[in-house]
Each structure stands twice: as C-alpha cells, then as structure tokens.
Amino acid sequence: MKKNTDSTLTQISKHLNLSISTVSRAINGQSKKYRISEKTTKLIIEAAKKFKYEPNELARSLRLKKSNTIGVIVPDITNPFFAVIVRWIENAARLNDKTIFISDSNNDTEFEKIAIKAFSSRKIDGLIVAPVGDESFHLSETNQLDIPIVIIDRHLDKLNLPFVGSNNYEGSKEATNYLIGKGHQKIAFNQGLQKSKLNLDRVRGYCDALKENRITINHNLIVGENFNEQSGYEAAKFLLSKNTCITAIFTASNQIALGTIKAIKEKKLHIPNDISLLSFDNQSYWDYFSPPITTVEQQTKKIADKAYNLLSEMINHNKIVGTSKIQLSTKLIIRKSVKDKVRKAWT
Amino acid sequence: MKKNTDSTLTQISKHLNLSISTVSRAINGQSKKYRISEKTTKLIIEAAKKFKYEPNELARSLRLKKSNTIGVIVPDITNPFFAVIVRWIENAARLNDKTIFISDSNNDTEFEKIAIKAFSSRKIDGLIVAPVGDESFHLSETNQLDIPIVIIDRHLDKLNLPFVGSNNYEGSKEATNYLIGKGHQKIAFNQGLQKSKLNLDRVRGYCDALKENRITINHNLIVGENFNEQSGYEAAKFLLSKNTCITAIFTASNQIALGTIKAIKEKKLHIPNDISLLSFDNQSYWDYFSPPITTVEQQTKKIADKAYNLLSEMINHNKIVGTSKIQLSTKLIIRKSVKDKVRKAWT
DNA sequence: TTGTAGGCGTTATCAC
DNA sequence: GTGATAACGCCTACAA
Numbered sequence: 001m002k003k004n005t006d007s008t009l010t011q012i013s014k015h016l017n018l019s020i021s022t023v024s025r026a027i028n029g030q031s032k033k034y035r036i037s038e039k040t041t042k043l044i045i046e047a048a049k050k051f052k053y054e055p056n057e058l059a060r061s062l063r064l065k066k067s068n069t070i071g072v073i074v075p076d077i078t079n080p081f082f083a084v085i086v087r088w089i090e091n092a093a094r095l096n097d098k099t100i101f102i103s104d105s106n107n108d109t110e111f112e113k114i115a116i117k118a119f120s121s122r123k124i125d126g127l128i129v130a131p132v133g134d135e136s137f138h139l140s141e142t143n144q145l146d147i148p149i150v151i152i153d154r155h156l157d158k159l160n161l162p163f164v165g166s167n168n169y170e171g172s173k174e175a176t177n178y179l180i181g182k183g184h185q186k187i188a189f190n191q192g193l194q195k196s197k198l199n200l201d202r203v204r205g206y207c208d209a210l211k212e213n214r215i216t217i218n219h220n221l222i223v224g225e226n227f228n229e230q231s232g233y234e235a236a237k238f239l240l241s242k243n244t245c246i247t248a249i250f251t252a253s254n255q256i257a258l259g260t261i262k263a264i265k266e267k268k269l270h271i272p273n274d275i276s277l278l279s280f281d282n283q284s285y286w287d288y289f290s291p292p293i294t295t296v297e298q299q300t301k302k303i304a305d306k307a308y309n310l311l312s313e314m315i316n317h318n319k320i321v322g323t324s325k326i327q328l329s330t331k332l333i334i335r336k337s338v339k340d341k342v343r344k345a346w347t
Numbered sequence: 348m349k350k351n352t353d354s355t356l357t358q359i360s361k362h363l364n365l366s367i368s369t370v371s372r373a374i375n376g377q378s379k380k381y382r383i384s385e386k387t388t389k390l391i392i393e394a395a396k397k398f399k400y401e402p403n404e405l406a407r408s409l410r411l412k413k414s415n416t417i418g419v420i421v422p423d424i425t426n427p428f429f430a431v432i433v434r435w436i437e438n439a440a441r442l443n444d445k446t447i448f449i450s451d452s453n454n455d456t457e458f459e460k461i462a463i464k465a466f467s468s469r470k471i472d473g474l475i476v477a478p479v480g481d482e483s484f485h486l487s488e489t490n491q492l493d494i495p496i497v498i499i500d501r502h503l504d505k506l507n508l509p510f511v512g513s514n515n516y517e518g519s520k521e522a523t524n525y526l527i528g529k530g531h532q533k534i535a536f537n538q539g540l541q542k543s544k545l546n547l548d549r550v551r552g553y554c555d556a557l558k559e560n561r562i563t564i565n566h567n568l569i570v571g572e573n574f575n576e577q578s579g580y581e582a583a584k585f586l587l588s589k590n591t592c593i594t595a596i597f598t599a600s601n602q603i604a605l606g607t608i609k610a611i612k613e614k615k616l617h618i619p620n621d622i623s624l625l626s627f628d629n630q631s632y633w634d635y636f637s638p639p640i641t642t643v644e645q646q647t648k649k650i651a652d653k654a655y656n657l658l659s660e661m662i663n664h665n666k667i668v669g670t671s672k673i674q675l676s677t678k679l680i681i682r683k684s685v686k687d688k689v690r691k692a693w694t
Numbered sequence: 695t696t697g698t699a700g701g702c703g704t705t706a707t708c709a710c
Numbered sequence: 711g712t713g714a715t716a717a718c719g720c721c722t723a724c725a726a
Contacts, residue, residue: 008703019712019714021713021714034712035711037711054467056704057469077433078431083424087453103446115446118446146353229631258632284576285605288609289636289637365697366696367721368696368697375721383695402720406702408702408720409703410720411720412702
C-alpha cells in the first residue's frame with residue numbers, strides 16, 4: 001500500500017523531456033493560446049492518462065488563492081431539516097462545478113469555531129453557516145478577515161451578515177391562529193434555544209396571535225430549552241404533569257415534536273382527542289404518523305438556492321450584495337393532529 | 348470586505364526582524380528544542396496573537412504531505428442512518444484532533460467518483476466510504492494509488508478493502524424467523540438495490556429462514572429496486588394490488604419502510620391487524636408511530652468507531668491491518684407492528 | 695540561539 | 711512553440 005504513485009507535472013515533463021510549463025499548459029487546455037503543437041499536446045495528454053495524473057489541488061489553491069470549494073456548517077446533520085438543506089446546496093453547487101464540504105458543529109459553539117477555522121485555514125472560497133445561535137463574534141470576525149459568509153436558518157441580530165431563512169414570526173403566528181380558530185385557548189409552546197432570535201421570533205408570533213385574540217398569555221405554558229428531542233420530551237413531560245388544562249401544544253421544531261409525542265404517549269393521552277399537536281418543520285414522516293401531524297413547512301430548497309446564489313455573487317464580484325436579510329414565507333400543512341372543535345379541556 | 352488580512356509567517360518575521368524559521372518554530376511550540384530565548388518566544392507569540400495568525404493549512408499540508416483530515420462519503424445524508432454514523436465518526440475524530448469533511452454522493456456512483464477525486468486531490472489522510480454499491484473499481488483504484496480507505500455499510504464483494512458493517516444475513520434471518528414464529532407464512536420482502544451485496548445478504552437471510560421452516564419461497568413476494576422511500580412505496584403498492592394473501596411485509600431499510608407505510612395507508616389497511624410490518628434500521632421516530640414499528644437495529648456507533656480506528660491504524664502505521672471484514676451483530680427491537688397470532692389472510 | 699536555503703506542486707510572467 | 715524562473719506559505723536540514 002502507499003505506493004505514493006502520485007504523478008506530478010514534473011514527472012510527466014521529465015518523462016517527455018519537456019518543460020513543466022508546457023505540460024501544465026497542455027493539460028489545462030491552453031494549447032491554442034500558447035501555440036503548442038498538436039503533436040506535443042497529444043503526447044502530453046496521453047502521458048497524463050498513462051500516469052493517471054491528477055492535479056494536486058493543494059498546490060493549485062495555494063498558488064491561485066482560490067479553491068473552488070465551499071464549506072457548509074450545520075448544527076446537527078442528524079436533523080433531516082438541515083440534511084435536506086445541505087442536499088439542496090450540494091445540488092446547486094454541482095451545477096457550478098464547485099465542491100462542497102460539510103461539517104457538523106454538534107450544536108456546540110466551540111465545535112462551530114473549530115469547523116470555521118478548519119475551513120478558513122484551508123482557504124475555501126466561501127462559507128454557508130447555520131449557526132448554533134448563542135454566540136456570533138467568531139462569525140463576523142471570519143467574515144471580516146477574508147472569507148465571505150452567508151448565514152442561514154438562525155439569524156443573529158447583532159451580526160451584519162447576509163441571511164436567508166424563514167419568516168418565523170409570521171409562520172408561528174399563522175399556526176397559532178389556526179389553533180385558536182379551531183377553538184383552542186389553552187395552547188402551550190414547546191420552544192427551542194431561548195436566546196436565539198429564531199426562537200424569539202417564533203415565541204413572539206405565538207404571543208401576538210394570542211394577544212390579538214384577547215387570550216391571556218400564560219408564561220407557564222412556554223417551556224423548553226433547546227431544539228432537540230430530549231429538551232422537547234422533558235419540557236412536554238413537565239407541562240403535562242403541571243397543567244391539566246391545555247388543549248394544544250405547538251412545538252418549535254420537528255425534534256421537539258418527537259420528544260413531545262413521546263411524553264404524550266407516556267401519559268397515555270391521545271392525539272388529537274385528548275390533546276392537539278402542531279409543529280414547525282415539515283418532514284415526510286409526519287404523513288405516516290397516526291394521526292398525521294400538522295406542521296409549518298419551510299421552503300428548504302429556496303433557502304438553499306438563495307443562500308448559494310448570494311454566496312456565489314459575493315465570491316465572484318467580491319461585493320457584499322447588501323447585507324440582505326431574506327425571510328421566506330412558510331406554509332401551514334394541515335393534517336390531522338389538531339382537533340376540530342374544542343369545547344373543554346381533557347382533564 | 349476581502350481585506351485579505353491573512354497574516355503569514357513572513358509578515359510576522361518582518362515585523363519582528365526575525366527569520367521565518369524562528370517564528371515558525373516558536374509558534375509550533377518548538378522553542379525548547381531549538382533553544383529559542385524566552386523573550387523572543389514571548390515576542391513571537393504576542394505578535395502572532397496581534398496579527399491573528401492562522402497557519403495556512405494548504406501550504407502546511409503541501410509541505411508535510413499530511414493534512415490531519417479525513418473524508419467521509421455517504422450515499423444519502425438525508426437518511427438518518429447515515430447521518431448518525433457520520434455523527435459518531437466525527438465524535439471519534441474529535442478526540443484525535445482530526446478534522447473530518449463530509450460529502451454526499453446522492454446515491455449516484457458518478458458523484459461518488461467526483462467526491463473521491465475532490466478528497467484525494469486535496470490529500471486527505473484517509474477516507475471512509477459508504478458506497479452507493481453498484482460499482483467499485485474507482486474505490487480500489489484510489490486505495491492503490493495512495494490514500495487508505497475503509498468501506499462501511501455496503502460491502503463490495505470484489506473489493507479487497509477493509510470493511511465494517513452489519514451481519515445482514517443473520518439480522519434478516521432472525522427477523523424473518525420472528526415473523527414466522529408469530530404465525531406468518533406469506534411474508535413479502537421489500538428489498539433495496541438489487542445488485543448490492545448488502546441487499547443480497549438480506550434477501551438470502553429471508554429466504555433461508557423460510558426454507559428452514561419449510562415455507563415455499565414465492566419470488567413474486569420479493570419486490571423493490573432501491574433503498575429509498577419512493578422505491579419502497581411503489582413496490583409496496585404493486586405488492587398490495589397483486590397479492591391479497593400476504594400477512595406481513597419485511598422492509599430492507601427505514602426509507603423503504605416509510606414508503607411501504609404510505610402504500611399501506613392508501614390501501615386503508617391497518618398495521619398490524621390487516622398486515623404486519625418489520626423493518627431494517629432502527630430510528631427513534633419508530634417509537635412514536637402508531638403502532639410503534641418493530642425493527643432490526645444496527646450498531647451505528649460501533650460501526651463508526653471500528654471504521655475510524657481501522658482507518659487510523661492504516662494511516663499511522665501505514666499498514667493494511669489485514670483486509671479485515673468486520674460484521675457486527677444486529678438486534679431485533681420488538682415493538683407493536685407485528686400481529687401476535689395470525690390465522691388467516693386479510694383478504 | 696538564530697538564520698539560510700531548498701522544496702512541496704502549481705501557475706503566471708517574461709524570455710527566447 | 712517552448713522554457714526558465716519566481717512565487718504561493720510552510721517546514722526542516724544544515725549552517726553559523
């Protein structure tokens with residue numbers, strides 16, 4: 001193993017008794033431009049094939065100060081919401097002959113920093129980050145230094161970086177209004193990472209919908225610490241043990257919803273007869289639950305495309321493209337997890 | 348933007364009127380070894396901080412012929428089975444100060460080739476690949492050239508590369524036996540990519556279990572083309588439209604199971620009363636289905652750890668570590684999607 | 695205790 | 711038409 005048969009330009013040039021430059025030019029398709037004879041060109045191409053020549057991108061990037069590579073960092077690749085966005089970004093990049101490399105920050109700002117450093121020290125051309133969300137200095141710093149960044153999903157207020165995400169406020173408000181329209185008054189909100197603007201927007205949408213319908217906001221009904229299943233489970237469990245009056249739970253993410261369903265099942269309650277459920281993040285599996293779960297869908301493809309295009313412009317034209325904040329609309333996908341007419345609590 | 352404030356060793360050395368080597372050595376913590384005075388060292392470290400020096404890993408890797416970087420390629424990052432493995436590999440790598448970069452081949456061998464090239468031309472130290480599975484030459488080629496590879500999940504028979512995965516034959520057999528034990532005789536198998544060894548092993552396990560129980564194998568009950576939801580859906584739909592006698596379906600992956608459930612729902616059939624379901628790949632969401640789905644669990648963490656360790660050894664000791672084929676046992680997770688006692692078909 | 699010089703594999707510039 | 715040379719930023723013998 002490790003025969004280190006890596007062939008290089010030097011190797012080929014020696015073998016053919018040509019200069020490195022000539023070989024390089026022929027291989028890069030610049031034969032016409034430099035008037036390299038057809039014969040020589042052919043010779044070089046054949047030798048390259050024979051030696052299985054593959055340009056060393058490290059050397060290339062070092063010289064060119066450009067790597068044709070884009071980094072994507074997400075907080076949890078295990079969450080299909082992010083996995084799908086990543087997939088769309090990759091699709092966009094392929095059309096462009098860019099390579100994308102993915103990194104998972106494991107919902108940890110420290111790992112996020114490390115990932116950024118790993119990318120930036122390898123001189124990727126640009127970065128798309130779905131930040132963990134509780135800190136942001138390292139992001140603006142990276143951006144100022146040299147590499148362009150686009151933020152997705154979780155907007156960071158203090159940051160003046162281009163952003164693409166959903167209109168969480170409106171999405172949350174619409175969902176809450178839908179619940180209210182179905183007769184629900186005692187609606188709990190199982191939230192995500194409290195400090196994050198994304199979460200605050202969703203909470204605000206929920207609260208405003210209540211207010212506008214003259215329903216008193218009960219802060220004991222706003223629970224949860226993070227966007228994951230565990231937090232969703234614990235918060236829901238707490239909620240169900242304390243509040244025998246709620247008729248619906250609105251959850252701030254698919255993972256939180258899974259945890260919430262677990263807690264509901266443990267309490268031997270039935271959706272939607274005993275309690276209604278509505279969640280952010282649409283997922284194909286929601287269709288197959290019994291009952292299918294009503295959700296707020298985000299436009300993942302559009303988020304990915306816009307983010308990629310924004311980044312491309314920044315890279316190509318070396319300009320800031322404004323510090324655009326793009327907020328895409330969400331869509332309520334109505335299934336069967338919300339009870340039609342509510343009269344009294346399940347007590 | 349793009350101030351290109353990248354600081355380099357040269358920059359720092361000029362600023363301090365020192366040679367590049369000295370600066371390099373101090374920054375790399377070799378002050379003692381080279382007897383650099385404390386004063387100088389301090390000066391250098393401070394300057395590095397002030398200039399926010401970050402080594403250019405491209406240059407470093409080029410020079411060192413080592414990048415402390417490992418590439419992971421999976422066919423579908425959207426499938427939580429792979430996402431979870433990736434997550435475990437990352438965890439293992441972090442303990443080792445290795446950076447891992449992920450790439451998604453989109454279930455397409457061409458993209459897999461491109462991803463491999465992207466990694467190999469950037470001189471990553473090693474590669475963990477969950478191959479698409481219908482071709483393999485490019486893999487052995489890459490390995491022979493220079494970079495060590497470990498294959499996970501889908502074993503490629505012709506290939507003499509180290510492999511870590513599950514014992515699909517036994518897992519499949521155990522599951523089928525469980526179904527038979529519950530009284531099922533007409534069991535359909537909704538399979539994955541037909542050519543892949545992984546799939547063949549699962550089919551073989553299913554068939555052998557039937558044989559050993561003197562149940563005739565009906566090849567019309569073996570359907571499906573691929574590991575994704577779409578294929579699972581179509582195959583199940585076809586199955587249910589033709590065969591009114593089957594009492595159970597065994598699916599070869601979580602995605603296939605989702606598609607199968609969709610088809611079952613469309614037919615207005617009920618699990619497990621009308622038809623039983625059992626699937627490969629355990630997922631947390633299976634718990635929350637109604638009824639919860641019985642599955643064959645693979646040891647994802649163990650697969651990830653073993654693969655990572657194997658690769659590490661290959662990288663460090665530059666040896667082949669045998670062409671080990673590690674097959675880990677699976678575990679049947681019994682939930683409620685298999686009917687307890689079957690007497691007759693649902694017709 | 696520090697400096698010099700060569701080279702990792704490319705590409706761009708200038709020369710012939 | 712082709713070649714020599716410098717440079718990208720870093721590390722490491724070998725000098726001093």
